[in-house]
Amino acid sequence: MSLKVVTVVFLLATIVVASDDTSFTYNGFQSSYLYLDGSAEFTTNGMLKLTNHTKQQKGHAFFPSPIVFKNTTSGSVFSFSTTFVFAIRSEFPNLSGHGIVFVVSPTKGVPHSLPSQYLGLFDDTNNGNNSNHIFGVELDTILNTEFGDINDNHVGVDVNELKSVKSAAAGYYSDEGFKNLSLISGYPMQVWVEYDGLKKQIDVTLAPINVGKPEGPLLSLSKDLSPILNSSMYVGFSSSTGSILSSHYVLGWSFKVNGKAQQLAISELPMLPRLGGKEESKVLIVGLPLILLSLILMVALAVVHVIKRKKFTELLEDWEQDYGPHRFKYKDLSLATKGFREKELLGSGGFGRVYKGVMPISKIEVAVKKVSRESRQGMREFVAEIVSIGCLRHRNLVPLLGYCRRKGELLLVYDYMPNGSLDKYLYNKPRVTLNWSQRFKITKGVASGLFYLHEEWEQVVVHRDIKASNVLLDAELNGRLGDFGLSRLYEHGTDPHTTHVVGTLGYLAPEHTRTGKATTSSDVFAFGAFMLEVVCGRRPIEKGGESGSEILVDWVYNCWKKGEILESMDPNLGANYRPDEVELVLKLALLCSHSEPLARPSMRQVVQYLEKDVPLPDLCMLSLSSNGLTFGLHEDFQDCPMSYPSSMNRPISHTSSIVESLLSGGR
Structure with missing residues (x-):
C-alpha cells in the first residue's frame, strides 16, 4: 500500500x-x-x-x-x-x-x-x-x-x-x-x-x-x-x-x-459536495415528449395519492363525531412513530405492541399501543369506555390521550414515560437497581392511583391487569399505573357484568377464575401480587426445578409463618432499608392475597396502611386454617384468554400450594 x-x-x-x-x-x-x-x-x-x-x-x-x-x-x-x-x-x-x-x-x-x-x-x-x-x-x-x-x-x-x-x-x-x-x-x-x-x-x-x-x-x-x-x-x-x-x-x-x-x-471550512451529486440538465427538444412526460408524472402522482390514501384509511362512523378531541388520525400516529418501525418499539405483549412517537405538530412524546382486538363487547361500547377512561386524571396514572381505529386494529395513545416499565428494574439482572425508598414510593403511588380508580372518580374503574410491567416510571421515577386496555367501568353501588376471564396468570383472584367477574376485590388481589414483586424482586410464579412452578406468595407466607418474613425480600436491596416498612408491605400483600374477597382490604384501607395512618391488623387474627389446595386449572379455565409473563411461556405444572386458606385457590 x-x-x-x-x-x-x-x-x-x-x-x-x-x-x-x-x-x-x-x-x-x-x-x-x-x-x-x-x-x-x-x-x-x-x-x-x-x-x-x-x-x-x-x-x-x-x-x-x-x-x-x-x-x-x-x-x-x-x-x-x-x-x-x-x-x-x-x-x-x-x-x-x-x-x-x-x-x-x-x-x-x-x-x-x-x-x-x-x-x-x-x-x-x-x-x-x-x-x-x-x-x-x-x-x-x-x-x-x-x-x-x-x-x-x-x-x-x-x-x-x-x-x-x-x-x-x-x-x-x-x-x-x-x-x-x-x-x-x-x-x-x-x-x-x-x-x-x-x-x-x-x-x-x-x-x-x-x-x-x-x-x-x-x-x-x-x-x-x-x-x-x-x-x-x-x-x-x-x-x-x-x-x-x-x-x-x-x-x-x-x-x-x-x-x-x-x-x-x-x-x-471548505464546502462539502452537494448531496446527490451534480444536477443533470435535461433539455427537451420538442414539445411532445414534454407533454408525454407531464402526463406520466400526473398519472404517477395520482396513483401515489391513491395508494397513500389507502395506506392511511381508517374507520370513522357517525357516532364517533362526539369523540373528536379523543380521536387521533392514523396518518399522524404513523408519522409520529416513523411508520411503526422496529427502532421505535418500546415493548410487546399478549395484547399488542407499543411504539414511541413524537406527534408531528405538537412535538409531544407519546406511546402508541396497537391492539388487535377480538372482543365480545361491541366496538361502540368499547370506544365509549376508552374515551371515558381518557378523562381520568391522577398523578399516578399514565394519561390515556385517545384512540384511533383502522381496519382490524385499535390504537391507544398514552403519554410517554421516559423511564419505561417497572419490571425491567426488578428482573433479569437489572442495570439499575431501585433502592427501598424508591420502591416504597412507587408502591404507595400505585396504591393511590388504584384508590382513585375504585372510589374517587365518578365511576368505578376496575383495571384487571395490575402488574409490574404495567407500572411505568416517569422522569422522577414516580410509579404510574398504565395499560387500561382491559379496564372496565360500572356505576358506584352496582355490580360489574360477568365477562370472560382476562388478565395475567399469577395475579388472578380465585373468584375471578370461577365466576368471570372482575371486581375491585380482584384488583386488590392483583395489587397484593404486585407488592410482592416490588419487595422480593421475583415474579408471582417462577419455574422451581423438579418441584415444578414455585408460587411466590406461598414462599413469603411460609417465611412469615417461621417468623422470618424479611428473608423473602430482594437481596439486591442491600442493607439500606427500613425493616418496619418492608415488613408492612409484605404482610399487607399477604392480606390482599386472601382467598376470600371480603377478607381483603379495600384500596382506601391499603392506602391508610401504607401511609401508616391506621395500624395493620395482626395476621394471626384472621383465623387461618391449613386447608391448602392444588394449584391447577379451574373447570373451563383453558378457554379463557390471558397474557403470560415471559417466564411463563410454557405449560403450567400442577404444583401443590402449601399456603393456608389465606392463599387457597387459583391465582
Missing part, C-alpha cells in the same frame, strides 16, 4: 510544538502537512478525505510529529483537548461503510490493520491486546455484535480494542432534551474530545455544525489513560469501508495539550 506525504507551506494551519505542550489548528487543509496513507487524500478545495468510493479500503491521516503526552516526573498523562468537523457520505441514504475514529497511536499509521469492521485500527490477531497502546473515539455506523455495539449509529470510547469501554447513541443534549443525530446523514457535525489529567475523566460531545458546543457531554467516563499511552504518541484519524461505498471527510481539526483546543472558524 503506497504511502503519501504531503509537504507544503503552512497557510491555514497554526502549529506550536514544545516538550510538554503541543497545539495546532486546521481550518481546512489547503496547503497543509499531514502524514497520509491508504486511501486518504486532500481534495482540491482543502478537505481531508479519508476514504473514497472504493470497497474494503482504509485510510489514515496523522499529525506528522510525535506529541509528548506524559509528565516525565509523575508518569501521568497530561490533559488534552481536540475538536474536529466530519461528514460521512454514502451511496445509499440509509446504509454506510463503517465509520471514523479519532485515534492516539504509538505509530504514524497502522500498517497491519484491516478495513471493514476493524476501522483501520486493528486486525483479528491484535484486537484487545494491551500492547496496542491505542486510545480512540469511534463514530461507528455499523452494528457489529462481535464488538458489543449498542446500535448502528453510536459514539464509543475505545481502549486497545473495538469493544468500547463506553458508548452512546449519536446525538446531543439541548434545552429541549436529547436530540438524535444520524452519523450517515451526509451533513457536517462537530466532535469535542477532552481528557482531564487531574480528574482522569474523558468527555465526548457531538453536535451539528450549526449548533454551539452543548453544555453537557454525550458521554463521560472516568478512565486513567496513563497505563495506556506512551510518553510520545501520534494523533490522527482512521477510517474504512466495507461492502458499501462511502466517503469519510474531515473539514477542520484543532488539538491542544494542557489546555482547551482552539475553536474552529466554521465559516472558513
